[in-house]
Amino acid sequence: xxxxxxxxxxxxxxCATVCxxxxxxxLASKEALHLPRFLSEANLSNTANLIGxxxxxxxxAGMIIITGGIDLSVGSMIALNGMxxxxxxxxxxxxxxxxxxxxxxxxxxLGLGHGVLITRFKMQPFIVTLCGLLLYRGAxxxxxxxMTKGFGDAAGFKTLQYLASGTxxxxxxxxxxxxxxIPAPWWSASVGVPMPFLMLVVIAVIMWVVLHRSIYGRYxxxxxxxxEATRFxxxxxxxxxxxxxxLGGLLTGISGILFAFYTNSVSPSTHGNFYELYGIxxxxxxxxxxxxxxxxxxGILIGTTLLLVLQNLVNLLNIPSSLNxxxxxxxxxxxxxxxxxxxxxxxxxxxx
Amino acid sequence: xxxSAPLLEMRGISKGFPGVKALDNVxxxxxxxxxxxxxxxxxxxxxxxxxxxxxxxxPDAGEILMDGQPLKIxxxxxxxxxxxxxxxxxxxxxxxxxxxxNVFLGREPRNALxxxxxxxxxxxxxxxxxxxxxxxxxxxxLDDLSIAQQxxxxxxxxxxxxxxxxxxDEPTSSLTLTETKRLLELVCELSGRGVSVAYISHRLGxxxxxxxxxxxxxxxxNAGELTDEESSHDKLVNLMVGREIKNFYVQxxxxxxxxxxxxxxxxxxxxxxxxxxxxxxxxxxxxxxxxVGAGRSEMARAISGVDESTQMEVFLDGKKLSIAKxxxxxxSGIYLAPENRRxxxxxxxxxxxxxxxxxxxxxxxxxxxxxxxHERKIAxxxxxxLKVKTPTIETRVLNLSGGNQQKVVLGxxxxxxxxxxxxxxxxxxxxxxxxxEIYRLMRKLADGGTVILMISSDMEEILNVSDRIxxxxxxxxxxxxxxxxxxxxxxMQLAVGKKIPAAKPALxx
Numbered sequence: 001x002x003x004x005x006x007x008x009x010x011x012x013x014x015c016a017t018v019c020x021x022x023x024x025x026x027l028a029s030k031e032a033l034h035l036p037r038f039l040s041e042a043n044l045s046n047t048a049n050l051i052g053x054x055x056x057x058x059x060x061a062g063m064i065i066i067t068g069g070i071d072l073s074v075g076s077m078i079a080l081n082g083m084x085x086x087x088x089x090x091x092x093x094x095x096x097x098x099x100x101x102x103x104x105x106x107x108x109x110l111g112l113g114h115g116v117l118i119t120r121f122k123m124q125p126f127i128v129t130l131c132g133l134l135l136y137r138g139a140x141x142x143x144x145x146x147m148t149k150g151f152g153d154a155a156g157f158k159t160l161q162y163l164a165s166g167t168x169x170x171x172x173x174x175x176x177x178x179x180x181x182i183p184a185p186w187w188s189a190s191v192g193v194p195m196p197f198l199m200l201v202v203i204a205v206i207m208w209v210v211l212h213r214s215i216y217g218r219y220x221x222x223x224x225x226x227x228e229a230t231r232f233x234x235x236x237x238x239x240x241x242x243x244x245x246x247l248g249g250l251l252t253g254i255s256g257i258l259f260a261f262y263t264n265s266v267s268p269s270t271h272g273n274f275y276e277l278y279g280i281x282x283x284x285x286x287x288x289x290x291x292x293x294x295x296x297x298x299g300i301l302i303g304t305t306l307l308l309v310l311q312n313l314v315n316l317l318n319i320p321s322s323l324n325x326x327x328x329x330x331x332x333x334x335x336x337x338x339x340x341x342x343x344x345x346x347x348x349x350x351x352x
Numbered sequence: 353x354x355x356s357a358p359l360l361e362m363r364g365i366s367k368g369f370p371g372v373k374a375l376d377n378v379x380x381x382x383x384x385x386x387x388x389x390x391x392x393x394x395x396x397x398x399x400x401x402x403x404x405x406x407x408x409x410x411p412d413a414g415e416i417l418m419d420g421q422p423l424k425i426x427x428x429x430x431x432x433x434x435x436x437x438x439x440x441x442x443x444x445x446x447x448x449x450x451x452x453x454n455v456f457l458g459r460e461p462r463n464a465l466x467x468x469x470x471x472x473x474x475x476x477x478x479x480x481x482x483x484x485x486x487x488x489x490x491x492x493x494l495d496d497l498s499i500a501q502q503x504x505x506x507x508x509x510x511x512x513x514x515x516x517x518x519x520x521d522e523p524t525s526s527l528t529l530t531e532t533k534r535l536l537e538l539v540c541e542l543s544g545r546g547v548s549v550a551y552i553s554h555r556l557g558x559x560x561x562x563x564x565x566x567x568x569x570x571x572x573x574n575a576g577e578l579t580d581e582e583s584s585h586d587k588l589v590n591l592m593v594g595r596e597i598k599n600f601y602v603q604x605x606x607x608x609x610x611x612x613x614x615x616x617x618x619x620x621x622x623x624x625x626x627x628x629x630x631x632x633x634x635x636x637x638x639x640x641x642x643x644v645g646a647g648r649s650e651m652a653r654a655i656s657g658v659d660e661s662t663q664m665e666v667f668l669d670g671k672k673l674s675i676a677k678x679x680x681x682x683x684s685g686i687y688l689a690p691e692n693r694r695x696x697x698x699x700x701x702x703x704x705x706x707x708x709x710x711x712x713x714x715x716x717x718x719x720x721x722x723x724x725x726h727e728r729k730i731a732x733x734x735x736x737x738l739k740v741k742t743p744t745i746e747t748r749v750l751n752l753s754g755g756n757q758q759k760v761v762l763g764x765x766x767x768x769x770x771x772x773x774x775x776x777x778x779x780x781x782x783x784x785x786x787x788x789e790i791y792r793l794m795r796k797l798a799d800g801g802t803v804i805l806m807i808s809s810d811m812e813e814i815l816n817v818s819d820r821i822x823x824x825x826x827x828x829x830x831x832x833x834x835x836x837x838x839x840x841x842x843x844m845q846l847a848v849g850k851k852i853p854a855a856k857p858a859l860x861x
């Protein structure tokens with residue numbers, strides 16, 4: 001918990017710094033003082049949306065890291081998944097709930113495949129999912145003939161589009177020109193919470209219960225710490241490890257659907273590129289150890305938020321966007337280094 | 353250099369570890385070209401003495417002389433420089449490199465470019481492996497060689513270092529009969545060439561065959577020496593045993609039910625083709641004695657479903673059990689407190705509470721969610737009843753002492769109802785006070801109707817705690833001793849594979 005609060009303070013400091021710099025710029029340019037752009041409605045809503053999108057699969061990446069594994073295939077899985085959803089809805093004209101089920105089942109099956117290769121055939125998670133990264137990217141490009149495919153006007157699956165990329169409460173309906181105005185229902189609002197953020201909240205609550213309150217979560221943590229001792233205690237450790245990859249697949253699948261609607265089209269060669277690294281960075285920054293057995297949902301959430309606020313900061317403060325990755329890398333490095341230094345100091349104190 | 357001085361002399365060597373005095377005023381002399389066998393029970397101090405020679409440990413007291421000159425061995429490299437080579441039981445080889453690279457590891461000949469001179473390294477290796485009669489190419493990877501051949505490569509390395517003394521720690525423990533014969537011949541050849549050999553072995557036959565002299569250690573002290581002419585099986589065993597043993601055996605109170613727990617044909621990959629079968633009574637503590645490597649832990653792992661044992665049959669209270677995985681054994685009430693507490697018994701980074709509840713979490717939960725109050729209650733109960741010394745149940749296990757860690761291992765099983773409790777080296781590395789508590793606890797469990805199987809390499813413990821002792825030798829039970837026959841010499845005779853009249857067969861029919 002100490003670690004999470006430290007990260008949370010870092011996050012607050014970061015937000016305050018952005019606002020401070022913006023105020024300073026306003027003063028320097030002798031503008032009238034106004035709300036910093038960071039706190040503007042559009043920026044908050046956009047950032048929340050991104051946190052939702054990235055947070056969901058980062059939780060999955062975290063679960064896998066907690067077992068002592070890693071998943072490098074997330075980005076490609078999101079591309080493949082998005083492409084399958086586009087094709088199912090726009091070219092094969094499936095009923096949309098069926099398309100959604102399909103887009104969730106495929107990554108879960110791929111996760112199961114990873115799990116079986118890792119537990120039964122004793123392959124290393126890094127290799128298995130690296131091959132996944134290459135394979136699924138290739139598959140996504142192949143089935144789309146390497147062409148970008150979009151949802152168009154979402155005819156037939158407006159509900160899904162709203163669920164995946166709308167805001168809650170929904171905005172009042174737009175009146176078409178030359179028509180009498182449609183009265184807005186009482187529950188509509190011009191500013192709403194982006195759906196992906198809401199979903200992240202729901203998923204995070206569920207996953208918090210799973211990781212921190214359920215038997216399964218305890219087994220996940222135990223397997224990551226010491227698989228042998230956990231097996232001696234009668235836990236089916238192979239299944240626990242494999243199931244983490246299935247769970248990761250499910251969360252990646254949900255993220256993939258949301259991402260497809262966020263971009264509204266999927267270009268198979270770039271969609272989701274490097275997302276696995278965002279997930280890993282968020283989880284590690286949030287306190288998951290790549291050695292396994294360590295991590296928390298709140299940590300992963302704060303890690304994700306930190307990364308996305310950083311990106312936001314790069315934009316708002318007019319830092320060249322080419323430095324985007326460099327800033328992220330530096331922050332993860334410093335964060336993990338600081339944690340390690342604290343730990344070393346604590347263990348030295350304990351030894352004394 | 354005085355030629356009359358022996359090659360090596362160790363005088364009054366003492367070495368203590370926390371809680372134990374491993375060596376107490378031990379002396380050892382090794383002449384040039386002499387083969388000296390060092391034997392004794394498990395824990396007699398053989399390995400510690402050799403590790404001091406090899407520079408692994410520094411002695412607390414005593415001196416070492418080489419060629420009559422005092423010698424200080426500060427580390428492994430020091431010892432190698434003085435011509436002492438140590439061939440460990442677990443071979444120190446790099447399986448991914450070839451023969452030549454292993455022999456010259458760290459001393460690779462360089463060419464003009466500073467790279468390894470490949471021609472020279474192979475050419476230089478050939479004479480050494482020919483000397484040993486090892487017929488393999490120097491370019492062969494070590495992983496492709498048999499264990500006997502790998503051992504030869506280690507000896508070749510020792511020779512290339514101009515070793516004057518080669519220490520071999522149980523060199524034949526994983527060799528076949530013909531390989532063992534070849535190794536013993538080689539030991540004689542080495543001694544003929546003036547190389548001395550210090551040979552640790554449990555196998556008395558080998559010792560009689562190749563040693564010029566046998567030095568016996570007992571409880572970290574010199575117990576005596578025998579020359580080749582004097583040495584015999586019985587004299588050796590007599591020297592190895594004969595310690596004073598305090599009697600703290602407690603009579604069982606409960607009624608025994610013989611045949612309550614039956615194991616038939618337990619197997620392990622360590623001793624293929626050998627079977628372990630025995631009966632145990634409800635309410636008894638059945639001790640398993642034997643030398644290291646006799647297959648006792650493997651038997652325990654098979655019975656508790658950790659390792660696969662396809663032909664094994666287990667009967668509990670007349671019912672046949674099928675045990676294919678740990679959960680099967682646990683659900684039947686068969687629990688294992690394994691030998692390696694910290695790697696197999698506990699998740700040491702987790703808390704006392706989390707460790708105690710791990711195998712029984714399902715009992716503290718509803719719909720897959722843990723009832724934390726119930727979990728805490730169970731953990732607190734075990735901590736209280738076992739008197740685990742821990743600040744709170746939320747303390748991480750790695751911060752506890754060895755004895756308290758072992759109590760946590762027991763606590764996780766006692767939180768359920770054990771029918772058969774297997775304890776593998778239950779008091780290894782535990783202080784005297786905690787030991788006594790664990791013995792009392794075992795007796796209480798047995799009196800309450802649990803079958804206790806206790807594997808122990810501690811002679812005092814096995815003699816004093818067990819109601820009967822099954823002695824194992826190379827993957828089989830070589831005999832079972834009733835309480836009246838539980839004496840050290842009987843156990844030792846059976847442990848080295850000798851038949852004695854006092855021993856009963858493991859199965860009566």
